[in-house]
Amino acid sequence: MKRMLCITAVLLLWSSAAPAATWTMDKSASHLEFVSTYQGQPAPGVFRDFATRLQFDPAQPARGKLEVDVFVTSADMGSEDLHEGMRAPEWFDFARYPKAEFRSQQIRQVAPQRFEARGMLVMKGAQQEVTVPFAWEAKGQTAIMTGELTLNRTRFGIGSGEWAAPDPIGLDVKVKFKVTLRRGG
């Protein structure tokens, strides 16, 4: 009996130590959008190039790990002028900070199929703690992660100096994502 307990304990420990499933992003079925505002009117855009790496088991979210790289120079707001504007040092400063990174090892469940990843977002050299809420919908070997959050651009010095004023370019930027993942990697 004692031996039995011992084996069970070892098995339990082993299973809880097993790494969570690894998920790979399907780039063609994944989108990362942002909605800034101009005079309070939505001014949307997309980041065409980003990468998501995820280790996640919805039954054990705490063991999960989420890493997102956003290549900010791939931003597309449907206007060459706006792209040039974003390139400037006062905005994204493409030359010095071509990539934004989000790293989280704190994922928790907040409701059925709903989770929150709390972590560090490093963008334009500024490091800020950010909570990314997401819905998780898995079917067989595929899962879809969707969510949206709002960031204040001035926390990252995006739109610095006189551009830090909320008019005409608003401070809050909505970020929306839909990431399709395949199990394995």
Place this chain on the structure above:
Amino acid sequence: MLRNTETAWGTIAKLLHWGIAVLIVAQIVLGLVAIGWRLSPTKLNLFIWHKSLGILLLALIAARLLWRFANPTPRLPADMPGWERLAAHASHALLYICMFALPVSGWIINSAANVPLRVFWLFPLPPITAPDKALAETMKLVHLGLIVALGVVLAIHVAAALRHHFIKRTDILLRMLPGRSPTP
């Protein structure tokens, strides 16, 4: 007297004429200042004023054309030669075309450049074309070309009005000025 007669402009027509004249001058100055300003929130706000004023002008010009069609147009002096009548009608037609096409081309630039706009910070202006960089660039040239055309026709318009007043001594200029009641 609000309405026009066969011999005189009514108050509405005069208000529209001079109101639009003042706004067009302000609009041209605003546009040039906005273009020259360094890239900053102030530049964007100058353009928002310019675009808002353009939409106001479009509405006023539409109202003016409707009012013109709903009213008699005061006759030109009876002794005016045929070529002068033709020139007067042609320059007035060109003025209306420029005044109408300028805000419309501006609206197309804004739509094609995919920039949202709240007119005077009050209401959103819907785009009239899909985002299209090439179209925006073409329309910028059209917009500038129209301004030059408007400037030329406006100069002719003012010169002709002064010529009528000081050289030909007709009441053409005076009858567009405020406070003159029509002679029957």
